[in-house]
Amino acid sequence: MPFEDPPSRLACATQHAWTAAAIRRIEADFNRSADTHLIPMSLPGFPGIDVYFKDESSHPTGSLKHRLARSLFLYALANGWLHAGSTVVEASSGSTAVSEAYFARLLGLPFVAVMPASTSPEKIAAIEFHGGRCHLVRNACDIAGESARLAREAGGHFMDQFTYAERATDWRANNNIAESIFRQMEQEPHPVPAWIVCSAGTGGTSATIGRYARYRGLPTRVLCADPEHSAFHAHYAALAAGQPPPTAAAPASRIEGIGRPTAEASFIAGCVDAMVKVPDALSLAAMRYVNARLGRRVGGSTGTNVVGVLAVAHGMRARGDTGSIVTILCDGGERYAHSYYDPDWYRAQGIEVDGADAIITRAASGTAALPGLQPVSRHGDPIRHDPPRPAIPA
Template sequence: MPFHDDASRIACARQHAWTAAAIRRIEADFNRSADTHLIPLALPGFPGIDIYFKDESSHPTGSLKHRLARSLFLYALANGWLHAGSTVVEASSGSTAVSEAYFARLLGLPFVAVMPASTSPEKIAAIEFHGGRCHLVRNACDIAAESERLARGTGGHFMDQFTYAERATDWRANNNIAESIFRQMEQEPHPVPAWIVCSAGTGGTSATIGRYARYRGLATRVLCVDPEYSAFHAHYAALSQGRTPPEATVPGSRIEGIGRPTIERSFIPGCVDAMVRVPDALSLAAMRHVNARLGRRVGGSTGTNFVGVLRLAQAMRARGEQGSIVTILCDGGERYAHSYYDPEWYAAQGIDVANADRIIALAADGEDALPDLEPVSRHVDGVPDR
């Protein structure tokens, strides 16, 4: 039998030793990293409603995806999917690949990111800075199949964030993003948020927060905001209304890191209490507004999240409710100098910047200025009406 063979036993022992050492390196890296900040943002037009940003841009790789990449590597190691010399392959629009390249280099493993050709050059440079290689494809729908092909060809491992994000994260505790938020809110006027607003790329963040809140018996609800070109909102709406979800694909999202052309397995609708769809023009206007208010550049997904915050704040005020709303500052804006912070990009996309900026400025000042964002909920009392 194989377990009686000396060579097999030696190889097995070496693999166990390598895996244990790899996990220790990742855990040591975690111990060297401080938790991310929770930043308040005052909105005088909404008295009694406190707004906070969980600043995930302060991770070593600059985004929320640092948490996901760490969890994916630990999950793959614990499952015996990674070995010394394994080529790690990931399908990513950028931020997850940046973070996975970081952890691959930490373990001495080669890394290949398969991404759309439209990915910002700043993200490509960040991946290469961490020792990764970028493999660009024309069609965003092809990145998973191409990743599987490359992994087979190299004898490596396809991380597959869109399948494993929700199950790789320890949602009960272990300093996941939900536990961190609730711990940091303990001394605030409204320590248990009425809502946490997040957007979906894999769906891992919404699954982690929704599961943790229910596990701890907390009243916090999860609003998932979806960008204009994404399949998640229509899928969720169909399920919530008892209809068969559509199978059609949509164009690739212009808001990098969130939105998907098709539904991904890591998106768990039952972990989300409500969803809204945010036009890209408003997402990017909100990005610019947050940039001005915080004095720092943020990415487009943070803007999408902030539109959801404004939608909830308007609804809570209309109902005479007070409380706190927490959302995610997903990444910094430095990676988008050639897109979201370039006027020529807006002209090429046909986006009306002035009108969108006016709407967000009015909404942030307390005016009922937001258009209908197609709110849908699993519950009768889901997203409050304005």
């Protein structure tokens, strides 16, 4: 008895042909795109410590999330989750949805982005430019559930970046962000970074970098900088202390693209060597500092990363270490004209500006450490060189 009847074989062959053509389109798009730049920025007062930005804003959709969206589409296609005409649905604070709308249009698939109502209008416009539809919800905690519902009703597929980001990316190679960073650093004075600093939206970037460094036998450590309103730091700190993670949801993050109300499945704590909690005022002051130093606008998540860089740099200098630090320039500031680059927004949010700017300027010049930042590590505190603690589970 045949395994399949002829109509089933025909349907299977048609689906395989469509999937193969879809993957070729995505790979061809990748081949048309150059790699992103690595930009040096000197820190006054830190001789022998070199800082670099991996500029992910130069992707076709303008952010780090372009890599993730490509990986998520390839993962869904390889798993047989996407078909011709499938409605693609994603829960996002904006940037991933912009990138997924780009790839959905590339494959001729309808796309729906489920986002908090507070998402920047610039991101909404970018999603719609790529042919996507925006479905806004009031509570950020509801975006995953609402996405799953919409996908079921449409007979489509919920991409679910917060679950699949860490496993969709090929962390061993395939020009992931880690491989790209280490390749571009090869001719620098300190080619193997002492630290790579990133922030967590899904946790996919920290997982990719941490896994790649271990896989290649490299001593590079990963610091994850978490914004003021986010659950990742508390989750990590509890595990580092041998305690159960908190279950209460954190408030919605004001730093778009990073921070989550709960620690998502894609956040792999064992891939992170240390974490630091960053007040929003300092994230945005560091954003403005980078804007002035590089002569271009960057987003708030880049500012969060820079606060992490400063924490690491002060620790290295205190121990007399030299070396390099690489961080991520996540996206451009053009998407935040209505918020981070609008004085009225700061007044409405009650975020102090002048004092925070002064703190970042002093920290970047090396004249004063950042006040109140308490790094937490699963190895004691490698930033401050404290005795090691037991490793937390992955």
